[in-house]
Amino acid sequence: MTTTAPSFKQEITAVFGKPVAENPTQVMVEAAYRHHRLAWRYLTLEVDPADLGDAVRGARALGFAGFNCTIPHKVAVIPFLDEVAESARLMGAVNCVVRKGRKLVGENTDGKGFLKSLKDILDPRGKSILLFGAGGAARAIGVELALAGVARITVANRGESRGRELAGLLTERTRVKASYEPWKGRFRVPEDIDVVINATSIGLFPDVDAQLPLDTGTLLPRMVVADVIPNPPRTPLVRLAEQKGCRVIDGLGMLVNQGVIGIKYWTGVDPDPSVMRAALEDVFGR
Numbered sequence: 001m002t003t004t005a006p007s008f009k010q011e012i013t014a015v016f017g018k019p020v021a022e023n024p025t026q027v028m029v030e031a032a033y034r035h036h037r038l039a040w041r042y043l044t045l046e047v048d049p050a051d052l053g054d055a056v057r058g059a060r061a062l063g064f065a066g067f068n069c070t071i072p073h074k075v076a077v078i079p080f081l082d083e084v085a086e087s088a089r090l091m092g093a094v095n096c097v098v099r100k101g102r103k104l105v106g107e108n109t110d111g112k113g114f115l116k117s118l119k120d121i122l123d124p125r126g127k128s129i130l131l132f133g134a135g136g137a138a139r140a141i142g143v144e145l146a147l148a149g150v151a152r153i154t155v156a157n158r159g160e161s162r163g164r165e166l167a168g169l170l171t172e173r174t175r176v177k178a179s180y181e182p183w184k185g186r187f188r189v190p191e192d193i194d195v196v197i198n199a200t201s202i203g204l205f206p207d208v209d210a211q212l213p214l215d216t217g218t219l220l221p222r223m224v225v226a227d228v229i230p231n232p233p234r235t236p237l238v239r240l241a242e243q244k245g246c247r248v249i250d251g252l253g254m255l256v257n258q259g260v261i262g263i264k265y266w267t268g269v270d271p272d273p274s275v276m277r278a279a280l281e282d283v284f285g286r
């Protein structure tokens with residue numbers, strides 16, 4: 001009879017951020033590791049910006065299989081990596097680092113996670129998009145949608161210079177037609193829009209009743225309405241869009257899908273999103 005020696009060694013993945021204590025990704029990712037019987041761990045690590053280089057060297061030395069980067073490290077991590085994938089390079093931000101042999105490769109899964117949620121209900125090719133926001137989430141979503149072949153992206157942002165910058169980046173670096181629309185007062189959604197996306201932080205805990213300045217009469221049942229806010233997932237926009245008969249994507253969908261893509265990059269296993277979503281819903285008390 002042959003026996004295999006037990007192994008007490010686990011593969012390590014992590015998130016680097018500051019502050020990071022309230023980041024629930026560990027719960028979601030480790031639920032998937034347990035479900036798929038993977039001897040892997042995901043650590044929530046607070047890393048000061050001044051220590052980021054040492055933290056990445058430490059991750060190399062300790063053989064981490066990869067790690068996520070969250071605020072404030074998504075841009076600053078790039079010089080410490082060996083390669084950066086195309087969409088992450090276009091966005092200028094990395095939220096997921098993957099060890100490939102001896103190399104650390106930067107990816108961005110935020111926009112890819114959103115795109116997966118969208119593709120579950122609609123083919124984005126040729127569609128017209130209204131994107132509220134021009135921060136990190138909006139950049140990630142805008143670039144992935146452009147690379148996925150949407151026809152047009154209208155960026156509406158409170159701050160004009162950031163909004164114009166995102167529209168300019170999309171126009172110059174991808175094939176999409178992009179433009180900036182000023183956002184003063186309640187925004188009227190043009191009739192020919194197919195997908196409306198809130199990629200601002202309006203509605204994020206603890207400001208859970210905050211409303212997107214939007215003329216709700218202009219939302220039509222044929223439109224898809226998406227919100228990136230994961231906590232709480234049922235934002236005022238999500239509830240209103242449901243009442244209007246729109247198909248809706250909530251922020252948990254994007255969060256889960258970016259986690260699914262990260263786990264696939266690191267482990268090679270395609271994890272079950274329902275297990276990951278259930279773990280997050282427990283955390284958010286839904």
Ligand SMILES: NC(=O)c1ccc[n+]([C@@H]2O[C@H](COP(=O)([O-])OP(=O)(O)OC[C@H]3O[C@@H](n4cnc5c(N)ncnc54)[C@H](OP(=O)(O)O)[C@@H]3O)[C@@H](O)[C@H]2O)c1
Binds near residue numbers: 134160229254
């Ligand atoms: N579900 C997911 O997987 C996921 C992933 C990433 C991020 N997110 C969420 O996405 C949200 C944005 O994150 P981010 O990294 O893009 O943040 P960010 O870079 O700080 O950008 C914030 C954006 O929200 C806008 N904004 C904030 N308060 C506003 C207000 N009262 N009225 C109008 N616009 C307002 C900002 O406009 P200005 O430019 O005018 O300041 C900017 O466009 C966060 O709530 C985050 O939780 C979700």
